[in-house]
Amino acid sequence: MPMNKLTLTASRKVISLAEEQALREKTSISAMFSNFILAKSRLNNKKHSRRSIGPLTKSLTGIVKLPDDFNEKEFMSDVFAEKYGLDK
Numbered sequence: 001m002p003m004n005k006l007t008l009t010a011s012r013k014v015i016s017l018a019e020e021q022a023l024r025e026k027t028s029i030s031a032m033f034s035n036f037i038l039a040k041s042r043l044n045n046k047k048h049s050r051r052s053i054g055p056l057t058k059s060l061t062g063i064v065k066l067p068d069d070f071n072e073k074e075f076m077s078d079v080f081a082e083k084y085g086l087d088k
Contacts, residue, residue: 008033 018029080086
């Protein structure tokens with residue numbers, strides 16, 4: 001694929017961080033930028049191409065009624081505490 005030149009502007013700190021990261025990863029800042037943009041694009045495409053809900057899942061929707069004051073975070077905290085033997 002032919003490459004084109006792109007000039008970016010960033011603070012000296014950001015540029016320094018990018019240079020350090022590129023050294024650690026043994027790559028170039030251009031390659032890091034390209035990989036970042038491609039990854040973001042793939043994530044956006046996944047968000048827009050959600051699969052439809054399967055028939056089994058659809059048929060189970062709404063069969064469990066939870067109290068109005070149900071606290072999901074507290075419930076999950078209790079589940080994990082019990083599973084891993086943690087004190088609350």
